[in-house]
Amino acid sequence: MREFLACGTLAPMQQSLFSSNKTSQDSKQPLFNRKDLNPAQYEAVTTTEGPVLVIAGAGSGKTRTLVYRVAFLLEQGIIPENILLLTFTRKAAQEMLNRASAILDDSCQQVLGGTFHAVANLLLRRHGYKLGYTANFSILDQADAQGIVNLIKSSLNLGGAGKRFPTKRLIINMFSRSVNKNIALENVVLDHYNHLAEYLDEILLIRDHYKKFKIEHGLMDYDDLLVNWKKLLARFPDVREEIANRFQYVLVDEYQDTNPIQAEIVRLIASSHNNVMVVGDDSQSIYSFRGADFRNIMDFPKIFPNTKIIRLEENYRSTQSILAVTNAIIERAEEKYTKTLFSNIAGVDKPRLFAARNEADQARYVVDNIMARHKEGVSYGEMAVLFRSSFHSFKLELELANHQIPFEKRGGQKLTESAHTKDVLAYLRVLANPQDNLSWNRILLQLEKVGPKTAQTILNTIKQNEEPFTALKNYPARNSWKKGVENLADMLLSLQKPGLSPVSLFDLVVEYYRPVFERIYHDDYPRRSRDLDQIRDIINGYASLQAFIDDTALDPPESRGAENLSEAADKLILSTVHSAKGLEWDTVFIIHLAEGKFPAAQSHLPEEQEEERRLLYVAATRAKKELHFIYPREVMSADRLSSLGRISPLLEDIPHDLLRQKNAPRTSFSQPAIQRFKKKVTDGELAAGTTVHHPFFGEGKIEKVLGPRRVDVFFQRHGRKILHLDYAKLEIL
DNA sequence: TGAGACGCTGTTTTT
DNA sequence: CAGCGTCTCA
Secondary structure (H helix, E strand, O other): OOOOOOOOOOHHHHHHHOOOOOOOOOOOOOOOOHHHOOHHHHHHHHOOOOOEEEEEOOOOOHHHHHHHHHHHHHHOOOOHHHEEEEOOOHHHHHHHHHHHHHHOOHHHHHOEEEOHHHHHHHHHHHHHHHHOOOOOOEEEOHHHHHHHHHHHHHHOOOOOOOOOOOOHHHHHHHHHHHHHOOOOHHHHHHHHOHHHHHHHHHHHHHHHHHHHHHHHOOEEEHHHHHHHHHHHHHHOHHHHHHHHHHOOEEEEOOHHHOOHHHHHHHHHHHOOOOOEEEEEOHHHOOOHHHOOOOOHHHHHHHHOOOOEEEEEOEEOOOOHHHHHHHHHHHHOOOOOOOOOOEEOOOOOOOOEEEEEOOHHHHHHHHHHHHHHHHHOOOOHHHEEEEEOOHHHHHHHHHHHHHOOOOEEEEOOOOHHHOHHHHHHHHHHHHHHOOOOHHHHHHHHHOOOOOOHHHHHHHHHHHHHOOOHHHHHHOOOOOHHHHHHHHHHHHHHHHHOOOOOOHHHHHHHHHHHHHHHHHHHOOOOHHHHHHHHHHHHHHHOOOOOHHHHHHHHHHOOOOOHHHHHOHHHHOOEEEEEHHHHOOOOEEEEEEOOOEOEOOOEOOOOOHHHHHHHHHHHHHHHOOEEEEEEEEEEOEEEOOOOOEEEOOEOHHHHOOOHHHOEEEEOOOOOOOOOOOOOOOOOOOHHHOOOOOEEEEOOOEEEEEEEEEEOOEEEEEEOOOEEEEEEOOOOOOEEO
16 A cells, blocks of 8 residues: 655655665664754654653644654664554554655554554454453444434334434434543533433433443444543553553654543553653644543643643744734634744745635636646645535535546545445444344345344344354245345355455355345445445455454545555545645635534534634645635525525634635625526426436436426436436436 | 335534 | 435335
8 A cells, every 4th residue: 555645745855864874773873864853843853751742833844743753763772562653543644654664664664553443442352351342342433323323212212202302413422422521421411402401311311222232232332442442541450551561652643632531541551651742733623522622732741740842833834825814813712822833935825715606606716726726737636625514515526527627525424434335344244243233233124025123033033043144044034035034144154164355255245235235226326336346445455354344434444445546646635624634735725614604503602613713724724835715605595595695704804915805796696597508408308218418427317307397317327316407407418 | 014205304523 | 415204005
C-alpha cells in the first residue's frame, strides 16, 4: 500500500533533512539539522523524558514534529516496540510512520500506531478474558448498535409507544454521550434531551437490555472498546504494568479531541514513567459530540505535574491573507488558549466571498473556478470542496459529473455501512463469532418466507447447539422454506473447511448471496453490485478474517481499493469538514455557508455555536493559497418554495477589507427557474419503455409514468430512480 | 406470519 | 430521497 499524503507539502523540504548517508552507527552524524526545525519544534522533538504538552496551531508543523520525534527516539536507541503513537485515524498514523521511515529507516514501521479504538481492540483480544470476554468478540459499528436498539424496542413493544418516541439513532447518541462524558444517562436525558424526559423510564430500560444483549452475545461497541481498555488498566495492576512497560514512550496526536476516558487511559499507561507527549490545538476541537472538551487539553498539566508546555505558532501552510481571515474567525471565540498565527508566506489573493443566487449558481461557481484553476496547472487533487453535512454536496456532485471532473467524496455514508455490504459481512461475522446474534438475524431474514418471528425461533433453537451450522441444517423447517435453510447451512458449513483464505471465503459467500442480493435489491442492484467488487478487492489484501472484520468497523476502508488504481491519483476531494481535519490543499472551497446549514440548524446552545465556529476555522485553515467562501442566497425547501437564505452568522462580522466580495445578481424569489433541456421533454412523449438519457445516471428505460412530470426510470448502471422532469435533465434517445 | 405498497418524516459531524 | 413505520392482503 502506498503512502497517501506523505509526498505532500513537506516532501521538497524533506530532501535536505537527510543529514547525510547514514552508513554506520559510529559516525556520529546527527539525524537532522537543527535548522530543519524551528526552536519550538526542536525542543518538542528532543525532550524525550517527562510529560510534554505541545499546543500546535493549524499548519504549524505538528505532524512534522511527531514524525521527527519518532525518528529521534529510535535513533536514541529506543526500540520501536516501546513506542505507542495514538492518532485520530489509522491513516494518519500510517502516514507519520512512513515519513519517519523516510528520515530514519524501516524500523519505524514496527512502532505501534493507530486509533485508541484500534489499539484497544488489539489489547482486548489478548486480555479481554479478564473482563469476561472471549477473544473472538465482535465490534459493533453505529448501524449495528442501532439495530440492536431496534430489536430491543420491538421486543419490549415500545415501537408504537407514541410518535415522538426517540429514534434508535438518538437513543444510541444518548448512550454514547452518557458513557463518554461520564454523566448518568438520567442526567443526559433530563439536561440535554429534556423534551424526551417523559420517556426516561423506557430509555433506561432499553439501555439495560442493550448492555445485557452485548454481553450475552460477545459484542462491543466503540465506547466499550475504550471503557474496557480503561477497566483493564484500572482494575488489573499486573496488566497495567505489562502495558505501561511495553509502551515506554507514548505520543498522542489531536489531543483536543480526546474525551475523559481516553485521557484516563493515557494517564494509566504513562503515570509510571511519565514519558508522554500530547499534541493538539484547542481551537480545532470539533468532536464534543463524542465527549471531547477543548478544555481537556489545558488540564493535561494537572494530570502530569511538571509538564513542559511548548507552543508552535508559526504557520507554514497558508498565505498571510488567508491567515488574516482565519484569525478573525477564531478571535471571536469566547474562550481559547492559542495565540494568533502568523505566516511568512506571501500571497496577494484575498479569500473570496461569493453570494450565489441559489444552489445551482453555487455549484456553477465552484465548477467554473475549479476548471479555471485546473487550467492554471493546479491538479484536481490539490483542490477540495468542504461542507458541514455530507448531503450538502449532492447538487454539486451532479454538476461535477456533468463536467466530467473526477472527484472523491469523504465523510458521510461509508461503503461498509451500506445494507448490501453488511449482508455479506454478516455471513463472515457469524463464521468468526457464532454468538453474534445480530448477524444471524440479518442472515435469516434474507431467507424467503422467513420474517422476524421465524428468525427468532430458528435462532433460539440453533443457539442451544454446539454446532450451530449443523443445527441449522437439521432444523425442522416448513416445506415452503426448508430448501432455503439447507442451502444456507451448506454454504456456512463449506466455509469451515480449514485453510480457506479470506478472499475465498468471500467468494463462497457471494456465490450463495448473489441471487438473494438480486432479489432483495431488485430496484437498484446494478449500482450496489460494484460495491461488492470493491469489497472483494479490499478483502484480497487480508490474511486474517478477523482483521478484515475488525477493520470494517474500526477503519472503514472506503476507498482503499481506489487508491491502488493509478488513475485515482488526480481527483478533486469533496469532504465534510470533520473528515478534512489534518489535511491541506492548494485551493479550498467552503460551500453552504448559510444560516441553518453552517452552523448546523440544530446547534442552539452557546457552546454548540462555539464549536461551529471552530469547525469553520478548521475548514478555512486547510487552504494554502486560495480560499473561497460561498453561500446561496436563495434556499429551496422541500415544498419547492424558495425562501431567503442569510449568510452564515460566523462570517457576518469578518472585516470587509479582508475579503474580496462578489455577489451574483439578485433574482426575484419566485418559482425556481425550470431547467432548460437540449430537447425539452413533455409529458406526452413519455411512456413506459421509452429509452432516456440522464447526464449523471446515463441510459435508462422508463418503467412507469407516475403522474404529471414524474417518472420512474430504471438505469442500467444506477438502478431505479424516481425523477421529476422539472429538475432532471432528461433526454429522449 | 410474511411480503409488498404507500406515505411520512427528518437530515450533523465519526471511532 | 430513503428509510421507516403502518396498513393490507395472501
